[in-house]
Amino acid sequence: MNITIVGLGLIGGSLAIDLRARKFGSEFWGVDSNEHHASKAQELGLVDKIVDLEHLNKADLVILAIPVDQARNLLPKILQNINSQAVVVDMGSTKQGICQIADQLPNRDQYVASHPISGTENVGPEAAIANLFRGNVTIICDQEKCRKYALELIRKMYKTLGMKVxxxxxxxxxxxxxxxSHLSHISSFTLGLTVLEIEKNEKNIFNMAGSGFASTVRLAKSSADMWVPIxxxxxxxxxxxxxxxIDNLIHFKKLIDHLDKTAMFRIIHQSNEIRRVLDGIELKEKANNGS
Amino acid sequence: MNITIVGLGLIGGSLAIDLRARKFGSEFWGVDSNEHHASKAQELGLVDKIVDLEHLNKADLVILAIPVDQARNLLPKILQNINSQAVVVDMGSTKQGICQIADQLPNRDQYVASHPISGTENVGPEAAIANLFRGNVTIICDQEKCRKYALELIRKMYKTLGMKVxxxxxxxxxxxxxxxSHLSHISSFTLGLTVLEIEKNEKNIFNMAGSGFASTVRLAKSSADMWVPIxxxxxxxxxxxxxxxIDNLIHFKKLIDHLDKTAMFRIIHQSNEIRRVLDGIELKEKANNGS
Incomplete structure (x- = not known):
């Protein structure tokens, strides 16, 4: 099976590593409009060959791992160019827009809309790692619009990656x-910005910031190319x-301004309930890393 | 040297583990108004003996590892009760209030105001771990108001813990x-609350949240008892x-409402600058864990 990956960044590259290691697909081709990424991906052995979009008719499976606006724009051309047995899947973090476009295309049933919930804040083919997807959830949308074979292939691909569909x-x-997900990224970008604005002297941030700060602003390292379209x-x-x-923050600020400790206690105790969810996510990650 | 630790939670317990292991102090006593914490700390071997505040006159070093309001309230009584050679240090995350109180006390020079930048989101003596402090920064305030011996002892204690003063x-x-630090905690508490309010069905959070969400709301697990006083x-x-x-978030929301991609790109690129600081913190942590 020829797998052609469009977009050789963190997601595309990590897919190539795992699918190849697990022998899902025998030939891996790559497409990337960024020449540096393309040659780096080949140098790293993520793909066997760099091709352009005109060669997609050789692919049995086309994986779109590019920003969501580009995926939306390219999907019509891609579905037009592929052979009649091929399957296309995308990895994007928004699904409504691309599914609407897909619905207008003649061979809609060769496309599977999906979103694997995996990633790191790092970018480019050098950021690709093994087992990025293992133990995580992936979401498939509008599955009833896919032909049976296409849906089965993508389910099998995600199972091969160790994901729950x-x-x-x-x-x-x-x-x-x-x-x-998206709100966390804005919270983090904005927090990073706020602290950088105030602390012109980065040495203060470096000296005084602990692991808590690092954790809340980690996502501020994420790529604008990926996130602005989302x-x-x-x-x-x-x-x-x-x-x-914002309303919740304004409310919290009022409690601080009025030194209303009782209400602060109540809100923090409510927020602590997230512990149940986080402990579950941690268990999931531990099981994942340990296996 | 008798070290009496007032407050046997994450910080007090972790101090006991490291100071004992590195033979800084020969006898470790503990004070805690929470009976469960006190007996648990003794059971875990964090301290040799549980005492009450009246026994502080036996201590050579008193460490206050309690919420900042309690430290502020207790400091006068503690400085009154200790022997004339003893030293008192606090670990609190705010320093102006307690330093103002200290300035009014007759034996001010036996007290060292400090804040080690270390912690986790977990609470209680069971959360105490070895090497919590190693490789991190600690801050000492108003050092010129301490007697020479007191300052030297506390500097030595922090060096023993592997901290940079x-x-x-x-x-x-x-x-x-x-x-x-404090802003990150509010950002996280409020984000946790916002998501819990909307997602009444926690299964959605659990399924759809990835490591990014977990990272930004991790601090929402933190203790109200510690944070409300801060x-x-x-x-x-x-x-x-x-x-x-809040102003930065309102601005970002406007850009989203106006689909102003150019400005979003600019803001995210600015925020990405935090990468330099975070990479530094990560290096610090890696050196720490590896040594």
């Missing part, structure tokens, strides 16, 4: 992911999520 | 720490920090 409506996906495509859900977050 | 004015300490004592600095953070 769940199914969601694209609209629901985008709503929930706004809160549990924020754009999920703007409406994200705007609501941000407003709720 | 820096000196700051208490007012400066509280201002900077508001941005690089927020109260650093209210004025923190209120300003929060306002700047």
């Amino acid at each position: 769940i199914y969601m409506d694209p609209k629901d996906h985008d709503l929930h992911i706004a809160y549990v 924020f754009e495509q999920n703007a409406s859900n994200l705007s609501k999520a941000l407003q709720t977050y | 820096i000196y700051m004015d208490p007012k400066d300490h509280d201002l900077h720490i508001a941005y690089v 927020f109260e004592q650093n209210a004025s600095n923190l209120s300003k920090a929060l306002q700047t953070y």
Whole structure:
């Protein structure tokens, strides 16, 4: 099976490592508009050959691992160019926009819309690592619109990567992911910015910041190329999520200004409930690293 | 040397582990108003004996590892009860309040105001771990107000723990720490709360949240008993920090509402600058874990 990966960054590169190691696919080709990424990916052995989009008709499986706006723009051309037995899957963090485009295309049933919940804040082919996906959840949307073989192949691919597949409506996906992923990124970008604005002397940050600060702003290292298109495509859900977050922060600030300790205790105890969820995620990660 | 630790939680317990292992002090006594913590700390071998505040006159070194409001309230009584050669040090995350109290006390020079930048989001004596402090920075305030012997003892204690000592004015300490530590905690508590409010069905959070979400809300597990007094004592600095953070979030929301991708790119690139600081913190942590 020829697997052609469009986008040889963290996600595309990590997919290549695991799929090759587990013998899912015999030939790995890569497409990347960034020449440095393309040659680096080949140098690292992530792909056997760099090709351009015109060669997609040789692929049995095309994986789109590019920013969500590019995936949306390329999907029509890709579905037009592939052979009639091939399958296309995307990895994007927003699903409503691309699913709407797909619905207008004649060979819609060769495309599977998906979103593996995995990543790090690092970018480019050098950031690719083994087992990035193992133990995590992946979401498939509009599965009833895929031909049977396409859905089965993608399910098999995710099982090979060690992921648990769940199914969601694209609209629901985008709503929930706004809160549990996209909002965290804005919170982190903005926190990083706030601290950099105030602490012109970075030595203070370096000396006084502990592991707690590092943890909350880690995502501020994430790539603008990846995230701006996500924020754009999920703007409406994200705007609501941000407003709720801002309202909660304004409320907390009022409690601090009024030194209302009782209410602060109540809010923190409510927030501590997240412990149950986090302990579950940690267990999942430990099982993952340990296996 | 008898070391009496007041407060046998994460910080007090972790101090006991390292100081004992490195033979700094021969006898470790503990004080804790929470009976469960006191007996647990003794059971875990963190301290040899549980005593009450009336026994502080036996101590050569008294370490206050309790919430900042309690440290502030207890300091006068403690400085009154200790013997004339003893030294008292506190570990609190705010320094201006306690230093002001100390300035009014007759034996001010037996007290060293400090803040080791170390911790985890876990609480209680069971959370105590070895090497919690190693490789991190600790801050000493108003060092010129301490008698020479007291300052030397505390410097030696921190060196024994593997910490780098820096000196700051208490007012400066509280201002900077508001941005690089306290603000992160509010950002995290509020993010946890926002997501819990929307996602009544925690299964969605659990399935869809990845390591990025876990990282940004990890601090939401932190203890209200510790943090409410910190927020109260650093209210004025923190209120300003929060306002700047809120303003930046409101600005980001506007960019999303207007789909202003150019400005989003610019802000994210600015925020990415935090990478330099974070890479430094990571190196510090790696050196620490590897040594």
